[in-house]
Amino acid sequence: MYICICNDVTDRQIREAVDQGARTMRDLNRELEVASQCGKCACAAKQVLRAHQQNDDGCCGLR
Numbered sequence: 001m002y003i004c005i006c007n008d009v010t011d012r013q014i015r016e017a018v019d020q021g022a023r024t025m026r027d028l029n030r031e032l033e034v035a036s037q038c039g040k041c042a043c044a045a046k047q048v049l050r051a052h053q054q055n056d057d058g059c060c061g062l063r
């Protein structure tokens with residue numbers, strides 16, 4: 001699903017960025033340019049970021 005229409009960024013790309021070390025919106029902005037134009041995607045992008053981080057926390061690798 002597209003999260004950032006301005007930059008064609010999907011939720012999958014955000015999750016992959018988190019898997020590769022992105023921890024903040026600034027990281028996502030630097031790596032994917034999320035929220036770098038109109039900014040309307042910032043809230044949704046942050047939700048994907050936080051949800052994926054929470055899934056990683058304490059996980060034994062079995063999902």
Ligand code: FES
Pocket residue numbers: 003004005006007034035036037038039040041042
């Ligand atoms: S939708 Fe992401 S910057 Fe516009």
